[in-house]
Amino acid sequence: MAGNSFGRIFRITTFGESHGKAVGVVLDGVPSKIPISEDEIQRELDRRKPGQSELTTPRSEDDKVEILSGVFDGMTTGTPICMVVYNKNQKSKDYDAVKNLFRPGHADYTYQMKYGIRDYRGGGRSSSRETIGRVCAGAIAKKILKKYNIEIFGYVKQVGYVKGEKLVKDFIENNPVRMGDPEKYKEAYDLILDVKSRGDSVGALVEIIVSGVPVGLGEPVFDRLNAEIGKAILSIPAVKGIEFGAGFSVVEHFGSINNDEITPYGFMTNNAGGTLGGISSGQDIVFRFAVKPPSSILIEKNTIDIMGNPKKIVTEGRHDPCVAPRVVPIAEAMTSIVIVDFMMINKRLEL
Amino acid sequence: MAGNSFGRIFRITTFGESHGKAVGVVLDGVPSKIPISEDEIQRELDRRKPGQSELTTPRSEDDKVEILSGVFDGMTTGTPICMVVYNKNQKSKDYDAVKNLFRPGHADYTYQMKYGIRDYRGGGRSSSRETIGRVCAGAIAKKILKKYNIEIFGYVKQVGYVKGEKLVKDFIENNPVRMGDPEKYKEAYDLILDVKSRGDSVGALVEIIVSGVPVGLGEPVFDRLNAEIGKAILSIPAVKGIEFGAGFSVVEHFGSINNDEITPYGFMTNNAGGTLGGISSGQDIVFRFAVKPPSSILIEKNTIDIMGNPKKIVTEGRHDPCVAPRVVPIAEAMTSIVIVDFMMINKRLEL
């Protein structure tokens, strides 16, 4: 129990269900005197909102953030910052039909078994609306990183079988797939539309790159920077795997090619992905994660009802055929929170 | 700081350096009245020790565990169990040559930068000898799992380009590679010997399977079972990635094939890898992780010394050409600790 907090010194606690009164976050441990406004938070939040293009769900969720505490005269005060987004336009009736059914791939079954009760409307707590709070907190983390000239960005590297190869940073936020490769973007876009037209969904691969990270972040042997990022990313709904640097390709590597040689001018390669022994090396932090195809599809599937009877199910409603474009800001948020947390832990006494 | 503990209710704290007086662990939160002996711990420890075959380092580390506290009359008492292995046969002189050099792929550089000092002998704290404490604690976790009929095992699925396909459980502990596929074992064995003869090293892929896990383990939204396992596994030296169930292949999946359908007789597939919404579903927990080729190789590489001067380095000494066989028990230990921890957290009040 009590699994809704993340971070140690810089810590978030999220709350809220998809169709309840509100979703939100309490961000504790924020340094004081950081200028912050609702507009800044909102900008980040708008990056994850649905309805940004015809690729995402047409729900106009109109997510407006409100800061309830911790900011005074436009500045953080060092006290907990509570940010909420009140839920509007939530059509609970959409979910009456699936009230007693366990949607395949969703958490309906496990929530029901674990808690003996669940808010079935829109997935309740397991809805991706929960991540709104993460993005709000991440906006503040990002602002702190910026002050330290640490840059973080993510992009979609692959959608289904469409693999991006190039990475043009300026292109990412200028296409609805958030692809990094302008040449492959159209193909990915078409694939998603096609999948959507068939009532199906598709998976994707996302890469995050953080540059400017100081040497020394991470607290071995358990709280390694990569391990903590791993937990953060794997806590995002739909993520099924994560790999750092050369990642799974190391399986076929020999040490003689995998070791990153060191020169007076820096490392020659970055197979490690930015950490050595769980501590940042000053190289870019680079990792990728796999996002599964959304479980809500219009294709009929087998399931059971709450009494264990066999049933057929089609998940009606307005859903994303590919969730990766909206996962990018969530993953950036979680990564930023991890890094700020370690920066604060790492402030050592001078002795 | 203080990153050497793992777990919340069932918690380990490891200590010790490769060439210091001892390595060990304090295991706190153990239920009382579990019969436990040093022999049982030792058996598990022997599975990770070097010198088990010509594939592993010939160092006879002679790791003998000693229980210092928490066990009385052969039973746990509910108080912290400290277990130590005193270091012997550690040839510190081996390391004089690399005292001021940063071995590529090792944590020498980041430890030096972070702490301004490091025990350079054998990697000090970043040595894989640190995992001895984990395996000792894991032996007790495994015993608890056994009581609950939860079975956990791991095996090597791939070594370099040699991919195992079959899984014959009884074969795993009967071959020095801990391969699951008897038909591919010889090829993998030969590859490791070949790599060794060239002074090189090779990566591998390990799979862990846990069966009998009750429904309901995991505490969303952050302390998901898969996220916590992810952190645990990524905290093991040399691990560069982890994936659950269908893993990275979901990138190319459509929802219509990826969703695990449910029938009155159970799930029809296990693409999820045993969790839904971060909570165990009762299916097998299945995950794989990538182990990089060991960084200690006899092939000359570029590096710098502590003053930043360019140097050439060869890592002399006795090292494993492929570390995966010995990582298997470590990963089993960490996974067992995560599961027991969640089982204890999950014990809910009846209301």
Added chain:
Amino acid sequence: MAGNSFGRIFRITTFGESHGKAVGVVLDGVPSKIPISEDEIQRELDRRKPGQSELTTPRSEDDKVEILSGVFDGMTTGTPICMVVYNKNQKSKDYDAVKNLFRPGHADYTYQMKYGIRDYRGGGRSSSRETIGRVCAGAIAKKILKKYNIEIFGYVKQVGYVKGEKLVKDFIENNPVRMGDPEKYKEAYDLILDVKSRGDSVGALVEIIVSGVPVGLGEPVFDRLNAEIGKAILSIPAVKGIEFGAGFSVVEHFGSINNDEITPYGFMTNNAGGTLGGISSGQDIVFRFAVKPPSSILIEKNTIDIMGNPKKIVTEGRHDPCVAPRVVPIAEAMTSIVIVDFMMINKRLEL
């Protein structure tokens, strides 16, 4: 940083400032399927609200709780419960005069020094309005305790020099001082009114008694039941000391009279106050704590302004001359939270 959470498995995180938009709490780790309504929370909240009698501040704070998450169809769902009270009727102008002054006895000085900025209106985060969130969470904790037939109550034992001797439980909630002694109540009441008329304030002693606590709560050696209660109570504004059972009188005790003898029918005395070795013994948990006289008084005092210049100050506004009656429900709330947390931790695996 990040000091705004309390509890491990059953955990609260409070947020909000006296004159900000709202104060509130996120309560995580609540067992599912507990029936709960805003009315029930409100009842407990009304016990701490100002304006209950002429003894407390006449501000009609009109504190109405709203549940934002975690409750569905009138039942807890096991997900985090966010409860907020929007601030109304807060006259910020009252505080313009003291904007740059450090009120003696208040936290103005230390907040300014620590954070370099502070919300000076009504004490900001250090206001006792912060405890509203604690009382809301405590209402749920109390409901859980009731299910287990654990009874908790507190009362004012002494106000200034007026010492209560008797304890008539039914009288406590029927007098505005929350005194336990009907014979001393009038004297205490008059003292408070007299103090108020002089623009002064007065301290008090509060006792809390918990009965029906099962044997075995508390996790030595650090997380003792008494130590955790101690932290919880000392975290309440204005509390300057706490003692258990015989308390400070043990200083003059001999072991021969202080040891609580044991018989087949139970303990003969309760000098220990309900714990032995930090673990509940099944006896009543009994402790007392000292509440200082409120720092807001109408009597002129020396202080400095934010530039370090000497100033005179009178704390205008509407303040309680004795805060103990309103601290009783806060202390009950914190104690209940500690006990529920330990009950959840204590649910052990059967082996």
Added chain:
Amino acid sequence: MAGNSFGRIFRITTFGESHGKAVGVVLDGVPSKIPISEDEIQRELDRRKPGQSELTTPRSEDDKVEILSGVFDGMTTGTPICMVVYNKNQKSKDYDAVKNLFRPGHADYTYQMKYGIRDYRGGGRSSSRETIGRVCAGAIAKKILKKYNIEIFGYVKQVGYVKGEKLVKDFIENNPVRMGDPEKYKEAYDLILDVKSRGDSVGALVEIIVSGVPVGLGEPVFDRLNAEIGKAILSIPAVKGIEFGAGFSVVEHFGSINNDEITPYGFMTNNAGGTLGGISSGQDIVFRFAVKPPSSILIEKNTIDIMGNPKKIVTEGRHDPCVAPRVVPIAEAMTSIVIVDFMMINKRLEL
């Protein structure tokens, strides 16, 4: 469970039983490059050891500390420091008679009820020998405080009815009672000897003073400096109450005398005891705690055996008639650990 750790960034985990193989501590989060030797630790340990005078138990426990990890070339490396004291000269046979009896005032009963098993020899885990680990870790914390010119000391203020009034710092470590008042020392000494001769024991009052503490330590609203110190001190065996500054006398105070006025030259009084709103104010941290008379006495008392039968008991063996002199270094250790932990948490990012 898992209650054997204390601190967040600077964290101790103690282990060991009175008559087991060893007692000890793992101290995690220690800054690197602090020179440290076993001799320094030993000096602090010798202050708590028995047999220092005829007032303490004549057991020559010969407690020799051994550092197992975390120190290299005489310097801390930033990795966990494990320190152990092997138990010697423990006469287990002494305890055979009380094996099945619950000694009044001891934790025998609650440990048995909680864990269903206990190491009955010398109190097992609930023995004050457990505090050896705390003192070892405290020695390192103290060294850090010294670097920052923070001075901490404690002394016995009262023994039974003998109240010290003066405080002569240099006298404290030069008398076996650790009294601060040279004029009352003899009377206290004689009282303890008298009590000892009667086979009885006596309580005491200890005061701790910390000077040089920087403004700003403590993390409201829960992790207040005073609340954390409160928990730390209440976690020491035999402590029944704690008060800060004016302490319980505030009950009878008026605000007009209790508020500490502020001048350009500092605070005029220190009724607060060094914190405001849970944050250090730069004044001395001053607190007192009550130590109960040791429960081991030679006077026959009623108890029950493990089957619930009524029994008579006399606690044979070698015990302290007054434990306060030996508690002083333990309380200093715990307080030092709390302060260093907050100093490390308080290191804020510059923004």
